[in-house]
């Protein structure tokens with residue numbers, strides 16, 4: 001059974017996407033690159049990155065959030081064309097961003113995975129980790145799963161990332177059809 005060229009994990013900040021992605025990378029029988037908007041943001045000047053982590057305004061000339069998001073989206077098909085497989089994690093809160101990235105990935109096999117987590121548990125993780133602006137989870141929770149048709153869902157509330165990754169890896173290896181990304185894009189194009 002062939003593996004999807006792209007695996008997308010979508011859920012709120014602190015739902016555990018990166019933890020699962022890192023564990024899944026080690027388990028999958030094919031090399032996947034883990035990409036997220038963080039892959040771009042970690043290229044920002046250090047002081048701008050620190051301001052962003054604290055939820056503060058960046059005033060440096062040239063800073064433009066939409067350009068960073070577009071840059072992230074546009075580099076993904078380039079990696080796919082080069083032959084790489086991608087494991088992407090997103091906290092998708094903007095319909096246009098969802099539509100833009102799914103359009104860029106059209107034609108590739110994409111597994112769309114919903115990462116669910118009890119909001120209070122995610123907020124507790126947000127407090128504990130100290131490297132995310134407080135309030136991100138509360139803001140994202142009502143919107144992150146809107147408009148999405150997932151191929152698979154996982155719930156990180158009370159299960160460790162390694163156990164979740166083992167189960168997810170098995171499901172990905174045995175699933176024959178990936179329709180979530182196509183159906184989500186169709187929905188976004190019709191209703192927005």
Ligand SMILES: Nc1ncnc2c1ncn2[C@@H]1O[C@H](COP(=O)(O)OP(=O)(O)OP(=O)(O)O)[C@@H](O)[C@H]1O
Nearest residue numbers: 012013014015016017018019125129156159160161
């Ligand atoms: N299943 C889990 N059980 C307990 N703690 C977890 C679990 N998954 C992640 N965590 C913890 O929650 C915090 C955030 O995890 P992680 O970075 O994986 O989340 P994320 O969804 O990628 O967040 P972000 O979108 O902000 O990057 C970390 O401190 C991590 O150790």
